Amino acid sequence: MTTSSQGTASGRHQAAPAVLVLEDGRIFRGRAYGAAGVTFGEAVFSTGMTGYQETLTDPSYHRQVVVMTAPHVGNTGVNDEDPESGRIWVAGYVVRDPARVPSNWRSRRSLDEELRRQGVVGICGIDTRALTRHLRERGAMRVGIFSGNALPDEGTMLTEVRQAPEMAGADLAAEVATTESYVVPAIGEKRFTVAAVDLGIKGMTPHRMAERGIEVHVLPATATVEDVYAVAPDGVFFSNGPGDPATADHPVSVMRAVLERGTPLFGICFGNQILGRALGFGTYKLKYGHRGINQPVQDRTTGKVEVTAHNHGFAVDAPLDRVSDTPYGRAEVSHVCLNDDVVEGLQLLDRPAFSVQYHPEAAAGPHDAAYLFDRFVSLMEGQRA
Numbered sequence: 001m002t003t004s005s006q007g008t009a010s011g012r013h014q015a016a017p018a019v020l021v022l023e024d025g026r027i028f029r030g031r032a033y034g035a036a037g038v039t040f041g042e043a044v045f046s047t048g049m050t051g052y053q054e055t056l057t058d059p060s061y062h063r064q065v066v067v068m069t070a071p072h073v074g075n076t077g078v079n080d081e082d083p084e085s086g087r088i089w090v091a092g093y094v095v096r097d098p099a100r101v102p103s104n105w106r107s108r109r110s111l112d113e114e115l116r117r118q119g120v121v122g123i124c125g126i127d128t129r130a131l132t133r134h135l136r137e138r139g140a141m142r143v144g145i146f147s148g149n150a151l152p153d154e155g156t157m158l159t160e161v162r163q164a165p166e167m168a169g170a171d172l173a174a175e176v177a178t179t180e181s182y183v184v185p186a187i188g189e190k191r192f193t194v195a196a197v198d199l200g201i202k203g204m205t206p207h208r209m210a211e212r213g214i215e216v217h218v219l220p221a222t223a224t225v226e227d228v229y230a231v232a233p234d235g236v237f238f239s240n241g242p243g244d245p246a247t248a249d250h251p252v253s254v255m256r257a258v259l260e261r262g263t264p265l266f267g268i269c270f271g272n273q274i275l276g277r278a279l280g281f282g283t284y285k286l287k288y289g290h291r292g293i294n295q296p297v298q299d300r301t302t303g304k305v306e307v308t309a310h311n312h313g314f315a316v317d318a319p320l321d322r323v324s325d326t327p328y329g330r331a332e333v334s335h336v337c338l339n340d341d342v343v344e345g346l347q348l349l350d351r352p353a354f355s356v357q358y359h360p361e362a363a364a365g366p367h368d369a370a371y372l373f374d375r376f377v378s379l380m381e382g383q384r385a
């Protein structure tokens with residue numbers, strides 16, 4: 001819910017007051033940033049110092065209010081090339097000190113202007129370190145941002161925050177995914193066809209496949225097994241996406257059919273959680289999640305450590321110390337986060353299927369994990385041999 005925005009001419013120093021209210025009663029007072037109005041979501045923090053356009057437009061952030069730990073945001077403005085989808089998905093945006101003058105050769109407008117244009121309510125001028133420490137200690141929780149010159153009293157705001165929906169149990173993929181299938185053509189010679197189930201896919205993901213000669217058929221979240229096989233795929237991909245993986249019964253059942261047939265399979269983030277569930281593992285909510293572009297992950301199949309991009313609030317509950325027997329053969333944890341031992345990847349030992357909890361498409365983020373797209377290609381090559 002958003003009301004009319006502040007005029008640019010008034011300048012940020014004159015922006016309306018804004019209040020951020022956490023569900024446990026902690027309150028931060030600052031100034032309106034982006035659109036003025038009211039918004040609710042799950043408060044999460046991202047440690048990425050760059051790549052705010054990619055963060056804002058990542059559909060996995062649907063219903064989340066993102067707190068930027070980097071103190072200055074908006075320095076390079078907003079361009080038309082970096083968005084990961086057609087719109088901003090975050091439910092709200094929290095910045096300590098927005099750039100007053102964006103500067104970059106690609107910049108078309110300021111971030112403040114873009115947030116207002118898309119009706120995204122934000123707050124600035126608050127102590128984002130204190131807020132981040134609070135979330136780290138107490139865990140991700142519901143939050144409201146209220147801005148404008150006539151704000152409700154604190155008790156009313158808190159009641160509204162506590163009435164907002166929780167992230168646990170939220171089934172959101174269909175709210176962000178495409179409703180029509182579309183094709184991302186291979187760049188150069190076409191070598192493979194992949195059916196990509198869109199649960200909130202980022203634009204860079206099909207692009208990384210297209211760069212490897214893959215024609216990607218992006219299908220709606222509601223795609224059936226018949227829809228997947230109608231494109232005669234060499235491989236099937238399950239994307240990232242918002243919400244609680246425990247609600248993803250439909251994609252889990254489609255994935256089980258793919259595993260049954262032995263078609264090469266790759267999953268990213270939500271796709272990794274769906275593979276976990278398809279194999280019979282549980283998923284659980286992390287206390288405050290991983291969001292940023294500098295998370296150390298070890299590939300246990302090679303021993304190599306990579307610096308990676310993350311955006312997840314849930315994780316797979318699978319044993320790190322042994323191979324598990326699943327209905328689809330043996331499975332193991334292939335990748336682990338070195339900060340906290342969270343499962344960051346799964347692979348099957350008897351079928352051509354694997355997934356990672358983080359973002360090898362690297363938008364934004366380091367390119368250390370790009371090899372995973374090559375692994376997917378190798379699985380498809382292996383199937384043909």
Ligand SMILES: NC(=O)CC[C@H](N)C(=O)O
Nearest residue numbers: 060240241269270313314
């Ligand atoms: N980026 C994603 O795919 C996120 C997956 C899931 N919604 C989570 O929060 O863990």
